Amino acid sequence: MGDDGRARALSILAEVEGALADIRCQGSADCCRFAVTGREPWLTVVEWRLVVAELRRQGRRLPPPRESDDGRCPFLTDQARCQVYAARPLGCRSHFCERATPPAPHASAFRLAARALAELSAVEASSNDDAGSRPITSWLAAEQVGPSRARRAQRARRRDGR
Ligand code: SF4
Numbered sequence: 001m002g003d004d005g006r007a008r009a010l011s012i013l014a015e016v017e018g019a020l021a022d023i024r025c026q027g028s029a030d031c032c033r034f035a036v037t038g039r040e041p042w043l044t045v046v047e048w049r050l051v052v053a054e055l056r057r058q059g060r061r062l063p064p065p066r067e068s069d070d071g072r073c074p075f076l077t078d079q080a081r082c083q084v085y086a087a088r089p090l091g092c093r094s095h096f097c098e099r100a101t102p103p104a105p106h107a108s109a110f111r112l113a114a115r116a117l118a119e120l121s122a123v124e125a126s127s128n129d130d131a132g133s134r135p136i137t138s139w140l141a142a143e144q145v146g147p148s149r150a151r152r153a154q155r156a157r158r159r160d161g162r
Contacts, residue, residue, distance in 0.1 A: 024101040029080040035071030041091030048139040054087035
């Protein structure tokens with residue numbers, strides 16, 4: 001993904017965040033502990049590339065996959081901060097949490113998020129990267145085994161309809 005695609009994707013994410021600006025979060029970081037919520041953010045390849053680029057900008061490497069009882073995100077620091085906050089994916093900006101105030105995002109925010117996802121997919125299709133969304137831990141695991149091997153495996157899954 002080139003600089004243009006990256007800038008476009010970041011501006012889409014910022015737009016969603018602006019629309020959700022009046023939602024208050026208690027900052028417990030529970031949503032970053034996937035075994036607590038039973039959910040994990042799914043990222044398009046564009047969002048994953050943003051995460052990788054943000055780490056690179058900070059001079060950091062990708063963290064190893066993590067084993068923990070609460071299923072914490074590999075990008076959650078010991079101080080309960082997001083290491084890639086500036087480039088965190090759409091799912092991490094959406095406040096789909098019962099404890100957020102107001103408790104549920106308004107319809108306009110849902111519509112905006114859906115449009116943003118469609119736009120991200122368009123950015124994705126115009127790049128040479130593989131398309132498709134995956135859980136954040138799956139992206140990380142695929143990166144550890146090597147992007148080309150992961151891409152071959154993904155193509156094989158698509159071909160076989162898996
Ligand atoms: S990427 Fe950041 S905000 Fe999203 S789940 Fe991981 S630590 Fe939390």
